[in-house]
Amino acid sequence: HTGAVKSPTFTLVEPYEIGDIRAYHFDLYRLVDPEELEFMGIRDYFDEDALCLIEWPQQGAGFLPKADLTITIRPHNTGRALTLSPQGSRGEAWCAAVALEYK
Known part of the structure; x- marks a missing residue:
């Protein structure tokens, strides 16, 4: 977006x-x-x-x-840090796709 x-x-x-x-x-x-x-x-x-x-x-x-993925956002330096916690196979697939995109 x-x-x-x-x-x-x-x-x-x-x-x-x-x-x-x-x-x-x-x-x-x-x-x-x-x-x-x-x-x-x-x-x-x-x-x-x-x-x-x-x-x-x-x-x-x-x-x-039930959530597929939990995203935790917290302040970090002058921006934000995200923690992705998959809650099942669909969430794990999204995390894997994000990991490949931002390697």
Whole structure:
């Protein structure tokens, strides 16, 4: 994706198209009750071809599928450092692809 990334803090989800990939950026910080995800049709976003990135996933406990990959972002010098932790074979495949890309 090129350009600005809009924070979905108030809308809960912001869609993006990255080439052939449909990506959805969720920010669940302001979610009052995880059941609200059912009312917004959360299951419709999680099909096989979609990339769903979720900030504050603990706010949606019990209504979100198991993560394929956990990305931890922390300050590092003047930028940020990322730690990728695969949670299954799909996450492992993504980590392997990233490793090849940034070797």
